[in-house]
Amino acid sequence: MSQLSITLLRMGFLVLLWALVLSAIAVLRADLYGTRVTARGRGRESRRDAEARAEKTASPSRAATGIRTGSISTREPSAGHLAVTGGPLKGTTIPLGGAPILVGRASTCTLVIDDDYCSAKHCRIYLEGDRWMVEDLGSTNGTFLGNQKVTDPVPFRTGDVVRIGATALELRG
Amino acid sequence: MATVADVTVRTGRRSELGLLGLAVAVAVLARGLVDYHADFLELDELALYAAAWCGTALVIHLAIRRWAPFADPVLVPAVLALNGIGLAMIRRIDFAYANRGRDTDFGQVQEVWTLLGIVLALLVILLLRDYRLLRRFTYTAGVLGLIGLLLPLVPGLGKEINGAKIWISVLGRSLQPAEFAKIAFVVFFAGFLVTNRDTLALAGPKVLGMRFPRPRDMGPLALVWVAAMLVQIYERDLGTSLLLFGIFVAMLYVATERLSWVLVGLGMFGFGAVLAGTLFSHVQVRYTAWLHALDREVYSSGTSEQLVRGLFGMANGGLFGTGLGEGRPDLVPYAESDFIVASLGEELGLTGLMAILTLYVIIVQRAMRTAIGTRHGFGKLLAAGLGFAIALQVFIVVGGVTRVIPLTGLTTPFLAYGGSSMLANWMIIGLLLRLSDQARRPEEVAA
Numbered sequence: 001m002s003q004l005s006i007t008l009l010r011m012g013f014l015v016l017l018w019a020l021v022l023s024a025i026a027v028l029r030a031d032l033y034g035t036r037v038t039a040r041g042r043g044r045e046s047r048r049d050a051e052a053r054a055e056k057t058a059s060p061s062r063a064a065t066g067i068r069t070g071s072i073s074t075r076e077p078s079a080g081h082l083a084v085t086g087g088p089l090k091g092t093t094i095p096l097g098g099a100p101i102l103v104g105r106a107s108t109c110t111l112v113i114d115d116d117y118c119s120a121k122h123c124r125i126y127l128e129g130d131r132w133m134v135e136d137l138g139s140t141n142g143t144f145l146g147n148q149k150v151t152d153p154v155p156f157r158t159g160d161v162v163r164i165g166a167t168a169l170e171l172r173g
Numbered sequence: 174m175a176t177v178a179d180v181t182v183r184t185g186r187r188s189e190l191g192l193l194g195l196a197v198a199v200a201v202l203a204r205g206l207v208d209y210h211a212d213f214l215e216l217d218e219l220a221l222y223a224a225a226w227c228g229t230a231l232v233i234h235l236a237i238r239r240w241a242p243f244a245d246p247v248l249v250p251a252v253l254a255l256n257g258i259g260l261a262m263i264r265r266i267d268f269a270y271a272n273r274g275r276d277t278d279f280g281q282v283q284e285v286w287t288l289l290g291i292v293l294a295l296l297v298i299l300l301l302r303d304y305r306l307l308r309r310f311t312y313t314a315g316v317l318g319l320i321g322l323l324l325p326l327v328p329g330l331g332k333e334i335n336g337a338k339i340w341i342s343v344l345g346r347s348l349q350p351a352e353f354a355k356i357a358f359v360v361f362f363a364g365f366l367v368t369n370r371d372t373l374a375l376a377g378p379k380v381l382g383m384r385f386p387r388p389r390d391m392g393p394l395a396l397v398w399v400a401a402m403l404v405q406i407y408e409r410d411l412g413t414s415l416l417l418f419g420i421f422v423a424m425l426y427v428a429t430e431r432l433s434w435v436l437v438g439l440g441m442f443g444f445g446a447v448l449a450g451t452l453f454s455h456v457q458v459r460y461t462a463w464l465h466a467l468d469r470e471v472y473s474s475g476t477s478e479q480l481v482r483g484l485f486g487m488a489n490g491g492l493f494g495t496g497l498g499e500g501r502p503d504l505v506p507y508a509e510s511d512f513i514v515a516s517l518g519e520e521l522g523l524t525g526l527m528a529i530l531t532l533y534v535i536i537v538q539r540a541m542r543t544a545i546g547t548r549h550g551f552g553k554l555l556a557a558g559l560g561f562a563i564a565l566q567v568f569i570v571v572g573g574v575t576r577v578i579p580l581t582g583l584t585t586p587f588l589a590y591g592g593s594s595m596l597a598n599w600m601i602i603g604l605l606l607r608l609s610d611q612a613r614r615p616e617e618v619a620a
Contacts, residue, residue, distance in 0.1 A: 010496035017528040
């Protein structure tokens with residue numbers, strides 16, 4: 001082979017290598033820019049929201065009630081309370097911040113339930129994006145959302161009821 | 174408020190086939206160029222090699238279609254391309270050694286390891302139908318990892334090569350159990366952290382606006398740190414201890430989203446590195462060889478000779494390289510394993526080396542994307558941990574060879590000569606394929 005064709009092959013290899021890299025990136029394009037985030041209600045509308053909220057501060061704010069929210073992030077909570085609607089702790093409400101809530105018998109949990117059917121670390125309720133999710137932590141007797149047993153994290157919507165032993169938890173706006 | 178519009182998931186199996194074609198072309202052209210310059214080119218044999226590659230790629234493709242239809246389409250082509258380049262380079266170094274009267278068969282051995290690695294990855298996909306199964310073996314994996322790490326210290330089984338006790342000899346072959354221990358530790362960390370992350374993230378005093386962990390929650394971190402240090406002391410394996418500790422800190426960060434853990438981890442690492450540098454002569458030698466590589470006395474004492482020869486090789490390659498088969502990578506000791514990056518830098522130049530590094534970036538990005546896409550906490554940690562393991566390993570090796578960090582002995586995934594590394598890394602790819610398959614699978618509509 002002539003020197004020219006050798007040089008061409010040598011460069012050709014580099015071109016081929018980059019062709020592979022670039023086409024791999026092209027395949028990923030949909031993934032890299034895949035999710036479109038569209039702003040909704042930006043501008044005037046949200047400002048009106050903020051004003052409306054500012055007016056409401058006449059009613060006792062969450063901080064003023066003296067209940068620790070456990071909130072660490074300053075993210076706006078998308079749901080107000082987690083209410084216990086059944087079981088020994090019936091009537092308890094936990095204000096929701098952005099921090100995850102651990103439910104179980106262990107004293108380190110956010111919501112400690114004294115129930116023989118509840119595991120030490122039973123389930124976890126956490127914020128993903130702007131929706132709450134509930135995840136079972138390998139409990140013995142299971143966590144139920146409605147009638148469905150929770151295995152993978154599932155969305156926990158306002159009004160849904162989660163059952164742990166005799167305890168029922170409800171998300172309220 | 175903002176709405177996130179999901180784009181419908183395409184399985185991407187056809188794009189995978191196309192990319193596989195390109196990857197096979199890269200591998201075969203590399204081999205052709207190497208053979209031509211060694212005056213060894215026989216078109217029949219090259220055609221056979223090409224056919225073998227096409228067959229392998231097709232088998233992998235069909236297996237994925239059958240058993241992991243939603244798996245990531247880019248992972249396997251990227252890995253196969255790296256593997257093909259590695260095989261060609263090792264063969265090329267065999268030829269160079271033969272010219273100097275040293276008979277080696279690294280290339281052929283590596284081909285066998287590659288095939289075994291692929292079989293292992295397919296077995297992982299076939300046998301592990303649900304990665305969540307691994308969570309049950311959290312502590313088993315932790316113990317296995319520790320045993321793997323300690324095996325080279327067992328008298329009779331362990332083997333010392335060049336001052337590092339990281340090999341064991343099995344059936345006349347030497348294996349590096351640390352490569353497999355790496356995977357076991359990632360599984361252990363993922364299982365451990367998914368249960369304990371809230372305690373680790375939320376409890377503890379706040380200093381300078383950052384929440385620092387409580388001393389009693391530091392237990393596991395301290396334990397891994399001590400284990401990593403002990404490995405470094407007894408086995409003289411800087412790379413592995415750095416890798417393990419780095420993986421753990423990264424996974425802690427992913428699990429807790431607390432920057433304080435990273436700071437604590439980096440602090441502990443810095444302390445350990447300084448301590449090791451002052452206490453142990455072999456670490457000190459590495460530091461000197463790194464900082465004063467081009468000093469006359471350091472070079473002539475031989476400690477930085479390998480590093481500097483590698484640098485000269487890469488400088489000789491320049492922007493476009495000398496061309497495959499046209500350089501002198503064999504002048505660097507261990508050009509086929511530890512210094513394969515320098516060999517590739519010489520013959521493919523900066524352009525080729527950047528393409529190779531981009532392939533690694535793509536693999537790691539896919540792992541991270543899988544972690545984001547998985548909803549299960551364990552899967553997130555597992556994917557992120559495995560991806561980070563590959564990224565950190567590449568950084569440690571390439572950083573060492575290019576004199577960004579002190580040189581430590583680790584293998585370049587998929588490129589360097591070495592059986593354990595090949596098998597372990599293909600296993601990681603098998604796990605990532607399974608994870609991404611489950612992450613990208615459309616949710617089943619509840620009946």
